[in-house]
Amino acid sequence: MDDTKPEQVKSIADLARIGGVSVSTVSRALTGKGALNKGTRERIQALADRHGFKLNVAAQNLRLGRTGAIAVLLPLGHERGQHLSDPFFMAMLGFLADALTDRGYDLLLSRVLPQGDDWLDTFIRTGRTDGVIIIGQSNQSAVLDRTAAHYAPMVIWGEQSSRNAHVTVGTDNQAGGALAAQHLVARGRRRLAFFGNVAVPEFAARYQGFVAALPADLRDTVELVHTHITPEASLEVATAWFAAGNRPDGLFAASDVVAMSLLSAATDHGLSVPGDLSIIGFDDIPMARLANPPLTTVAQDIEGGARQLVDLLFRRLAGEDAGSISIAPRLVIRESS
Amino acid sequence: MDDTKPEQVKSIADLARIGGVSVSTVSRALTGKGALNKGTRERIQALADRHGFKLNVAAQNLRLGRTGAIAVLLPLGHERGQHLSDPFFMAMLGFLADALTDRGYDLLLSRVLPQGDDWLDTFIRTGRTDGVIIIGQSNQSAVLDRTAAHYAPMVIWGEQSSRNAHVTVGTDNQAGGALAAQHLVARGRRRLAFFGNVAVPEFAARYQGFVAALPADLRDTVELVHTHITPEASLEVATAWFAAGNRPDGLFAASDVVAMSLLSAATDHGLSVPGDLSIIGFDDIPMARLANPPLTTVAQDIEGGARQLVDLLFRRLAGEDAGSISIAPRLVIRESS
DNA sequence: CTGTTAGCGCCTTCAC
DNA sequence: GTGAAGGCGCTAACAG
Numbered sequence: 185m186d187d188t189k190p191e192q193v194k195s196i197a198d199l200a201r202i203g204g205v206s207v208s209t210v211s212r213a214l215t216g217k218g219a220l221n222k223g224t225r226e227r228i229q230a231l232a233d234r235h236g237f238k239l240n241v242a243a244q245n246l247r248l249g250r251t252g253a254i255a256v257l258l259p260l261g262h263e264r265g266q267h268l269s270d271p272f273f274m275a276m277l278g279f280l281a282d283a284l285t286d287r288g289y290d291l292l293l294s295r296v297l298p299q300g301d302d303w304l305d306t307f308i309r310t311g312r313t314d315g316v317i318i319i320g321q322s323n324q325s326a327v328l329d330r331t332a333a334h335y336a337p338m339v340i341w342g343e344q345s346s347r348n349a350h351v352t353v354g355t356d357n358q359a360g361g362a363l364a365a366q367h368l369v370a371r372g373r374r375r376l377a378f379f380g381n382v383a384v385p386e387f388a389a390r391y392q393g394f395v396a397a398l399p400a401d402l403r404d405t406v407e408l409v410h411t412h413i414t415p416e417a418s419l420e421v422a423t424a425w426f427a428a429g430n431r432p433d434g435l436f437a438a439s440d441v442v443a444m445s446l447l448s449a450a451t452d453h454g455l456s457v458p459g460d461l462s463i464i465g466f467d468d469i470p471m472a473r474l475a476n477p478p479l480t481t482v483a484q485d486i487e488g489g490a491r492q493l494v495d496l497l498f499r500r501l502a503g504e505d506a507g508s509i510s511i512a513p514r515l516v517i518r519e520s521s
Numbered sequence: 522m523d524d525t526k527p528e529q530v531k532s533i534a535d536l537a538r539i540g541g542v543s544v545s546t547v548s549r550a551l552t553g554k555g556a557l558n559k560g561t562r563e564r565i566q567a568l569a570d571r572h573g574f575k576l577n578v579a580a581q582n583l584r585l586g587r588t589g590a591i592a593v594l595l596p597l598g599h600e601r602g603q604h605l606s607d608p609f610f611m612a613m614l615g616f617l618a619d620a621l622t623d624r625g626y627d628l629l630l631s632r633v634l635p636q637g638d639d640w641l642d643t644f645i646r647t648g649r650t651d652g653v654i655i656i657g658q659s660n661q662s663a664v665l666d667r668t669a670a671h672y673a674p675m676v677i678w679g680e681q682s683s684r685n686a687h688v689t690v691g692t693d694n695q696a697g698g699a700l701a702a703q704h705l706v707a708r709g710r711r712r713l714a715f716f717g718n719v720a721v722p723e724f725a726a727r728y729q730g731f732v733a734a735l736p737a738d739l740r741d742t743v744e745l746v747h748t749h750i751t752p753e754a755s756l757e758v759a760t761a762w763f764a765a766g767n768r769p770d771g772l773f774a775a776s777d778v779v780a781m782s783l784l785s786a787a788t789d790h791g792l793s794v795p796g797d798l799s800i801i802g803f804d805d806i807p808m809a810r811l812a813n814p815p816l817t818t819v820a821q822d823i824e825g826g827a828r829q830l831v832d833l834l835f836r837r838l839a840g841e842d843a844g845s846i847s848i849a850p851r852l853v854i855r856e857s858s
Numbered sequence: 859c860t861g862t863t864a865g866c867g868c869c870t871t872c873a874c
Numbered sequence: 875g876t877g878a879a880g881g882c883g884c885t886a887a888c889a890g
Contacts (some may be wrong), residue, residue: 196884206860211884240648242883245579249884270608291630293629295622311577312578312627338582415807441811448815474784552868555870585868585882
């Protein structure tokens, strides 16, 4: 056809000049919005392709008063190492990335070390993203509540509570704890303990649900062992605990990673699982089935959760006053119990 | 002092009006750039704080001709499930987020299903980010090379090769394979196999390094077992392989996740580790020490790697023609060998 | 159907 | 030391 040499085209103005049309025509051709003669549209599109030109998304978004990005924040309130290693978050993040991509949004990832009480407002006011997804309340419930009061497009993965002013999506952790309790009791286990960090709302709920579902005589004897849920910390705590002579017959861990630490420590101390004791985890990370023996666990629907988070966020972004969502957990029985 | 009611301040123009100064003064006060009377600067900053005003980062970046964001792309060329579950990526991502945050940049996360051969150029031309970090070549080396020819701010975590036109940071996978070989040989193991997907450059190099470091008589008998490196796929392959009657005494896995599958499958078939056979993984994910028995593995320096990736990217962003970096692996001997 | 124009919110020369 | 004005690249009335 014609033989325009691919010169540097940096903006629609350049392309407009080369194509002998106005910038609005180029804009209409490339966005597909607005009425435009089919021939012109195709000619401009072809011209853009030939020059390897794409609309600048940043400028486009500025003009549209949006950013085209959603922030995913991992607050490291007290579990500094958790997010680095826990497969649960990787899975969640992957599904979130998919769900946001499907809607044409970018995912802005940020790990935050909460400082003072306005790290969240400060982040939001810089206008970097159109909405915020926060993974876990950590110890920041008060900050979340304060921001939720004036900022709608924010959803939190975590524990739902009537005390929360912020909107959450999350597993019914109490129900999950109850599933674990019922299972251990059904197996005839009576010397029980829970391992986790109850300063984290999700874990506290798992513990409460666990205790509440126990028969009255066991409720008073169940031990609460505090541990951060990183592999390193939980292995250390578990090893020390067994070394101190504790001989339980039923353990419920706040996460699969902690459960794997318990498994490892128990084996090291010559105990057989599930012969001498049962161990139950929480999450059902892909690796739970690779544990030795494969881990019985309370499964969270990570993919479904991610989808619900994104759905809810976009409903709120659209002005709808959509509320919290609770997801039922499911007991997956393998060989560790 | 004064009692201005916090009205809605959406731009520096609003603040300029309220403060009785020009927009340029506000800009100078809030960015700290340019000369300005100290008193004015402090007055405007106080005014901004009182109104909870922050500069709009998107507009600022548009004006400065940058985006303030770096893309981290996970190409899912043939390991669709890998990135969802492999703790290695979570760790890498966490460290990248930290390193980028330290430099005042955002991390734009994107999982891409490579389509055709210009998904990368298309992404770059939309101008969403100032640079690109790609985790793994996947099967896209040709695409990466083509883009690298005209786009400097791009670094790849993966396998370095003289055939690569793109710049990489990565573990010396051949050396890692050699470490595994030497260790198994030193343990007197002779019936060897490698488990992994050699269509992935990194894994191919691990396999080659492994074979090359073997004594001549073993080199011909080592078996290459193909498996994707997801927990699900590798467990299935390992189980079938043992069920077919294979009785090796030394296994080298392309990743720790695969090694844990091998451990699980071997135990299921009544084999003892390390009694009957030795198993070595690759990565040294935090959970490797929680395996039962704890996993011997070739450790990658994930944190150092992430830092090098970011350093290299910013050097190239500054116009420097900085080249690829190779990181030495380290054998971590635990109880699985 | 297409072009002109006025911004989105900010930074930065150039004057004063 | 501070203000006015132009423009980063794009979109959307409003005209014609």
